[in-house]
Every structure is written in C-alpha cells, then in structure tokens.
Amino acid sequence: xxxxxxxxxxxxxxxxxxxxxxxxxxxxxxxxxxxxxxxxxxxxxxxxxxxxxxxxxxxxxxxxxxxxxxxxxxxxxxxxxxxxxxxxxx
Amino acid sequence: xxxxxxxxxxxxxxxxxxxxxxxxxxxxxxxxxxxxxxxxxxxxxxxxxxxxxxxxxxxxxxxxxxxxxxxxxxxxxxxxxxxxxxxxxxxxxxxxxxxxxxxxxxxxxxxxxxxxxxxxxxxxxxxxxxxxxxxxxxxxxxxxxxxxxxxxxxxxxxxxxxxxxxxxxxxxxxxxxxxxxxxxxxxxxxxxxxxxxxxxxxxxxxxxxxxxxxxxxxxxxxxxxxxxxxxxxxxxxxxxxxxxxxxxxxxxxxxxxxxxxxxxx
Amino acid sequence: xxxxxxxxxxxxxxxxxxxxxxxxxxxxxxxxxxxxxxxxxxxxxxxxxxxxxxxxxxxxxxxxxxxxxxxxxxxxxxxxxxxxxxxxxxxxxxxxxxxxxxxxxxxxxxxxxxxxxxxxxxxxxxxxxxxxxxxxxxxxxxxxxxxxxxxxxxxxxxxxxxxxxxxxxxxxxxxxxxxxxxxxxxxxxxxxxxxxxxxxxxxxxxxxxxxxxxxxxxxxxxxxxxxxxxxxxxxxxxxxxxxxxxxxxxxxxxxxxxxxxxxxxxxxxxxxxxxxxxxxxxxxxxxxxxxxxxxxxxxxxxxxxxxxxxxxxxxxxxxxxxxxxxxxxxxxxxxxxxxxxxxxxxxxxxxxxxxxxxxxxxxxxxx
Numbered sequence: 001x002x003x004x005x006x007x008x009x010x011x012x013x014x015x016x017x018x019x020x021x022x023x024x025x026x027x028x029x030x031x032x033x034x035x036x037x038x039x040x041x042x043x044x045x046x047x048x049x050x051x052x053x054x055x056x057x058x059x060x061x062x063x064x065x066x067x068x069x070x071x072x073x074x075x076x077x078x079x080x081x082x083x084x085x086x087x088x089x090x
Numbered sequence: 091x092x093x094x095x096x097x098x099x100x101x102x103x104x105x106x107x108x109x110x111x112x113x114x115x116x117x118x119x120x121x122x123x124x125x126x127x128x129x130x131x132x133x134x135x136x137x138x139x140x141x142x143x144x145x146x147x148x149x150x151x152x153x154x155x156x157x158x159x160x161x162x163x164x165x166x167x168x169x170x171x172x173x174x175x176x177x178x179x180x181x182x183x184x185x186x187x188x189x190x191x192x193x194x195x196x197x198x199x200x201x202x203x204x205x206x207x208x209x210x211x212x213x214x215x216x217x218x219x220x221x222x223x224x225x226x227x228x229x230x231x232x233x234x235x236x237x238x239x240x241x242x243x244x245x246x247x248x249x250x251x252x253x254x255x256x257x258x259x260x261x262x263x264x265x266x267x268x269x270x271x272x273x274x275x276x277x278x279x280x281x282x283x284x285x286x287x288x289x290x291x292x293x294x295x296x297x298x299x300x301x302x303x304x305x306x307x308x309x310x311x312x313x314x315x316x317x318x319x320x321x322x323x324x325x326x327x328x329x330x331x332x333x334x335x336x337x338x339x340x341x342x343x344x345x346x347x348x349x350x351x352x353x354x355x
Numbered sequence: 356x357x358x359x360x361x362x363x364x365x366x367x368x369x370x371x372x373x374x375x376x377x378x379x380x381x382x383x384x385x386x387x388x389x390x391x392x393x394x395x396x397x398x399x400x401x402x403x404x405x406x407x408x409x410x411x412x413x414x415x416x417x418x419x420x421x422x423x424x425x426x427x428x429x430x431x432x433x434x435x436x437x438x439x440x441x442x443x444x445x446x447x448x449x450x451x452x453x454x455x456x457x458x459x460x461x462x463x464x465x466x467x468x469x470x471x472x473x474x475x476x477x478x479x480x481x482x483x484x485x486x487x488x489x490x491x492x493x494x495x496x497x498x499x500x501x502x503x504x505x506x507x508x509x510x511x512x513x514x515x516x517x518x519x520x521x522x523x524x525x526x527x528x529x530x531x532x533x534x535x536x537x538x539x540x541x542x543x544x545x546x547x548x549x550x551x552x553x554x555x556x557x558x559x560x561x562x563x564x565x566x567x568x569x570x571x572x573x574x575x576x577x578x579x580x581x582x583x584x585x586x587x588x589x590x591x592x593x594x595x596x597x598x599x600x601x602x603x604x605x606x607x608x609x610x611x612x613x614x615x616x617x618x619x620x621x622x623x624x625x626x627x628x629x630x631x632x633x634x635x636x637x638x639x640x641x642x643x644x645x646x647x648x649x650x651x652x653x654x655x656x657x658x659x660x661x662x663x664x665x666x667x668x669x670x671x672x673x674x675x676x677x678x679x680x681x682x683x684x685x686x687x688x689x690x691x692x693x694x695x696x697x698x699x700x701x702x703x704x705x706x707x708x709x710x711x712x713x714x715x716x717x718x719x720x721x722x
Contacts, residue, residue: 013112069116170421
C-alpha cells in the first residue's frame, strides 16, 4: 500500500503532522498553485498500514486519515506488490 | 473498517468541502462514517439530517439520502423521518448553536421521547458560519464578535443536559480523540433510543484566532491536554481533591436501555 | 357506497385525511383545531399510521416534512398562532418541493386574539407569509362535506404539484356539525416517481420533478439552499436562483385555471357576491330568500392560486361584493383583477359571520 495526500483536497492545516506516530508527515515549505503548503511525506514506507495491511487484512492505525478534516489522505494499492526492508526508528 | 468502503460514503464530486482550513468538522465526519460503515449499514438505508450552520453542511458531502433543514429544526425533521419509516437509520449532524440555542426545545424533547436517533453535535463553541458570534456553548470569558469583552453568560453542558433529559446514550469526545470518538459514535448507533455524542471541534477561523490559538494545532493540543476522563474526575471528587477549573470532561456519560420510540419491533 | 354520518367539521377533516391515505400526523394542540389532533390520535394507530404530538408547531411541520420524504402522506393541523410559527418551515417545504397538507382552522387574530371565534385573517399569510417568493395552494371549505372532500383534494394537489397545500378553514366550519356522506374509497393521485436517468431536481414538462423517496436508493440531497438540478447547494448563482424560484412559482401559477374549483350561480347578474368559507353559506341563504336570479354568486373552494378568469364568468357584473371574516384580504386580490367593476369589501371582525340581512341590505344599497 502507498500513502497518498490528495493535493486537490488538502487545505494545509497540518493536523496530520501532529498525529502520525512515525512523523511521516512534515510541514510543507512550498506553496502549490492554490497557495497551499501541502505536507511532505518523509519515508512513507514506514507507515504501519502500508506495511502490514495485507498481513492483517484490515486497516491499521489510520490516525492521519481520520483526523484529516479534508478527506485528503488515503492509501493506494502498490502494483505489483513487492516486499521491502524498512528500518523503523521510534 | 476497511479503507475501500470508507470513500464510497462521500460524494466525491462535491469535495473538497466548504469548511475552513483545520476545521474539526471534517474529522468528525470521518469518524461518523467509520462508525456507520462498521455498523454494516447500507448507503441506501441510512439518512443524514442536519439543521443550519457549519456542522450542518456535512450531510451534503455524504452519499446517502440527506436532509439539510432549517435552523435548529433538524431533530424535528429527523423525528418525522424516523417515525414514518423506522427501517431507516437516522443520524443527525448538528452544531452547538443549532442544537442548544434555536433548537434547544427540540433537543430536550427528542431526549425525553428517547426516539431512536443518533445525534452528533459538533460543538465549536461559536457560531462559525455567520462569522464568530457567541453561542450558548461559548465558555465564560472567551472572545467572540458578540462578546467582545468576554462571554459573560455560563455555557451549556450539552452532554449533561442530554443525560438529564433522558437520552439512552450520551458521550463527549473531541476531534483530537478520533479513536474514542469512533467508539462512542458506534456505541451510540448500537444503542436503541436517543444517542447523543458531543464532539468538541476546533474552529481556527472564528474561535481559535480570537482566543489565543494562533495555529490549528494549538487548539487541538489544548483539547488533548485539557480533556479529563469522566471517571478520573469522579475519582478526584470522591477523594475530595480539587478538579482543575480549566479541564473539561470527556467519556461516556450514560448508557442505559430505557424504552425507546421509533424502534421497529 | 357511501356512509351517512352527522359529524363535526374537524372530524370530517380527519376522516378525509384517513380516506386519502394519510399515515403521518404531527401536531400540537391549539383551539379551535384540537379535535383534528384528538381524532387522529384515536384513529391513526388503529390504521398502522403514526400520530405524534410534537413540542410545538415548528416541530410539527418539521416532522411532517420529514415524514413526507419517506413517502408518507403527512399532515398537521393548527390555528393562527401556530400557523405563524410554521412559516419558516413552510418556505422550506416550498423550496425543497415537499408535499404536505397543513390544516389551518382560523381564529381571530392578531396574536392570541379570539381562540374560540371564527376569522379568515390568515388568507394572505398562507400565500405570502413565508419569506421569499412562493406559490402555494389554499383550499377553503364552506360545509362539513367539503371539509372531507377538500382534505382529500389537498393531499392530491400537494402530491401532484409537490407543494404544501393549505386547508384554510375556520372555527365556524371546524366546529359545525352537519350531515356528511363518506364514500368507501376516494380518488388518490400518487406522487410521481423520478424517471430513470433524471436528476433529483430535474423538472419534467409539467415543471414538477419526480419525488425521490428516501430509502429507495435515489441518494438525494435535499436542502433549503438554492440548489441545482442535482440538489446540491449553489447559493451564489443568480441565474440558477431566478430559474429555480420562477419554476417553483410557475408550476402552480401557470395551472391556476386547471386547479380552480368554484361554483358560479346567476351569471347574468349585475351584483355578484364573491365568497369563500362561511360567508358562502350566508350568501346561499340570501339567494334562497330572493330567488329572482338578480344576485350572482361566485364561491371559491380554491382561493390560491387565485383563478382570476372566474371573474369573467359574470359578463354583466357591475359590482363585486366580497364578504369575508377579515378586513378585505381577498377583496384586495380581486381588485387587482377586475376590469372596471366596483369591488366592495365587506370585511368583518369579531368572530361572528355575516347575516343574510346585512348582505341583502348591501345589495339594495349598491343597486
């Protein structure tokens, strides 16, 4: 699975940056054409749901998607699926 | 609670919605949809009803049949929908001004009737859509355009009001406590009779900006750090210890099974 | 087959509603309409319908509109003060095109006024009371039989045009007891379903969109905001707003002659009474006492939309006399449509109806 921020919906409130346990979301620095600084993803492959959703067969964590007031965060299927080695620092 | 069924509840063609940057209403919508989806309800047998205000624009973004009614009257319309067709699941979105001020009478009577509705109140403590006037839930001393010297009137405690008026389920959480909010909404949807879930939400544009929350995150952080679990508050009171004035209580206030109206037998 | 009964106007209204298939009544007690709620509370549960006593009239009309969206034929009954409270939600019903029936058993106003006395002071309120430009249908019975018949008709018109229909009766007819014959079945015109592929608010040729009943998979968004054909709010689009409001008004107004329901008697007369409601009874007495066919009579059973062509049924008319239990509310509307004829308003307040002698004296005075 791949974590995606929908740039057409994001209003740049940065709430996602406050809830992710891995701090994957970082405040954006550059304004897009709508004048909004979209948060940038710092090594999104660390996301629990990206890594383990298939294994558990259900949604994991998902705090960013829930708190996002603009329904701008979702996961896309990665095709083809390939296992990746990921280093997790807490 | 799978990712795949989450998106289908939104009218994708209407997003992004009109809520300001950082508004907590969108978060409460997410939590509601998660809970409704987890109940296994179908889009075609669920109805969202709302009144007027920021919160009440929410049903317009949800795929189900939805009724965006007049100011304060959402509960009256919802009562009609539920009584005329008890097979429909009726969820009401409302705000603090909509529910507690103009709709206060409908609120206490819906609680008293214990009609099988789930009411989700997005309490932003202000009239957001009209630009930030004081509401019955504006805390004492807080600044709004109609309370420029600080709100002088005491605020309503909506959840306690629902308990006193006879609701079967009442809980309060905030837009920060998303997991707890989903659980509370789910419990409300499951409980027959009137279920009331108050979700405190940040309003950065009309409330936060005038009350020393300069960033969206600051008000969310305030809600995180100043929420006290109901059980903890009661424990402190039992022990005779002081409960800090600036804390607000969250948690499940009541869950009971009094006879309810509008439940299909 | 019909059943003959002797009953009160309010009870006849209730019977009419039940015959028309009304399955939802939301109300609040108010003199002189309370008997309708009482009868409904008694009879509705036995027929599988819903009676609910709401906390006020605002909630009553709200619940009625909500019930209507589930496909139920829904109604409420009230009187002046409650009717005033309902105005906002009635505007909502017009904007969202929700069929419903509101019975107003009028009493003396303004304010609390004369709760137990008769009046027709809400005739303009039912047409112009809600903010914004609206058009509605108002029916006025003058007998207990009409109380039954027009209630049925109100449901059919409300469903056909998707508007709130008003049964603008008054204390006199509501509390009067008369013989009435109740048919075993009545004509019911069901709501139009939306045609496949049409949008929620896409009007058909008759300017009325099909009704997307909740729970049937139409996924309709219903809002009182100015909305486009999908039902989505679009409140700052001037062309859209104008087109929407014009359609809401025109769908009723353009069919006013088709909807019209009236009796025209002695059409060659020079002096013509135009009446609705209880004054119709007085004029009938005048005509009965003076059967020389020199006095014309136009009795309107539907006053809104106003069928102005009915005035042309009296080609020799020089004077229209309008006796009504207000200070000339409909006389003003008639003045707008006359072509040179004199309009004499015989407004009356206080709660009693005109006597035949008064009306005949007026005819003599005019002649």
